[in-house]
């Protein structure tokens with residue numbers, strides 16, 4: 001008989017009358033890697049938040065059985081004490097603290113109210129070894145890339161004695177090599193008997209790593225696929241509710257004349273101004289076109305977009321920008337916006353939105369003159 005570490009039964013969760021979870025069922029076997037799939041808004045993160053106690057017992061209906069007992073978590077700490085750790089889609093480390101300070105934040109290694117930094121550092125070194133991260137424990141989190149930050153989050157989970165590790169879109173911001181390393185790490189954890197739930201949109205990695213897959217759609221459980229039934233087509237069918245005969249249907253684009261041009265664009269690093277980030281870049285876009293900018297991490301794609309968007313990145317920027325054949329100024333962000341540019345950042349949390357303002361204020365922030373006198 002299968003040994004289930006977790007069963008979530010008939011979970012219903014509503015947000016002011018809207019059903020985000022509608023009788024969801026999920027069964028996780030001990031030691032497996034179980035993927036949760038579904039379109040954006042299907043309810044994956046909400047389900048995990050219910051599990052963790054972030055949405056406390058009483059704010060949902062249904063039953064959670066964890067390690068054979070009924071679980072009624074009232075806060076995150078309750079589930080963490082039982083070894084359930086969630087690593088969220090948006091990383092939650094403190095950028096201006098060091099790795100070791102982050103790892104034991106809220107879990108300080110202290111005696112009689114005094115933090116034992118030597119012990120903290122020693123424990124950090126061991127935890128970093130567990131996740132294969134070779135950096136100094138005293139490095140500030142802001143100085144390491146997202147891939148490494150992800151590993152620090154996972155190390156933090158291990159500082160809490162994790163039994164059930166939940167990763168909510170862990171590879172969304174990682175490049176291929178970093179993603180592959182992370183998946184390898186998950187396989188390693190599995191050997192150590194740790195159970196994992198992974199939420200991801202990347203079908204190839206889900207197919208590759210999962211023992212089982214549960215598909216959610218519109219807050220409902222559609223099905224759980226066993227290893228032998230897992231395939232990309234099957235997942236897509238479950239996610240959208242019909243067969244996709246043509247995953248990339250042909251589209252007729254209405255391409256017009258040259259509309260937007262960037263010529264001889266040069267950008268240097270904002271602090272280390274000797275470092276060239278973009279060198280003599282040229283780009284021509286026609287009306288109605290969608291242009292993809294490809295390249296490895298660090299190739300300068302974001303830096304290019306941000307520097308064109310009102311010099312919001314870089315130093316010693318030179319080059320010209322044209323719209324409809326006329327040179328336009330992008331000397332600062334207000335001017336770029338006035339000239340019709342908009343930029344949706346890759347880092348929504350720190351560059352995209354103002355988190356302490358509401359949706360209405362955020363959406364109108366860049367165009368106040370349209371809504372006020």
Ligand SMILES: Nc1ncnc2c1ncn2[C@@H]1O[C@H](COP(=O)(O)OP(=O)(O)O)[C@@H](O)[C@H]1O
Pocket residue numbers: 015019020038039040041042043044045046047
């Ligand atoms: N705090 C919230 N308040 C209101 N609605 C929410 C909240 N969190 C999620 N929802 C809604 O619940 C549904 C499921 O969201 P979510 O669990 O984030 O989906 P997923 O993680 O699968 O993309 C969505 O319709 C979303 O808009």
Ligand SMILES: [Mg+2]
Pocket residue numbers: 044045046089168
């Ligand atoms: Mg989500």
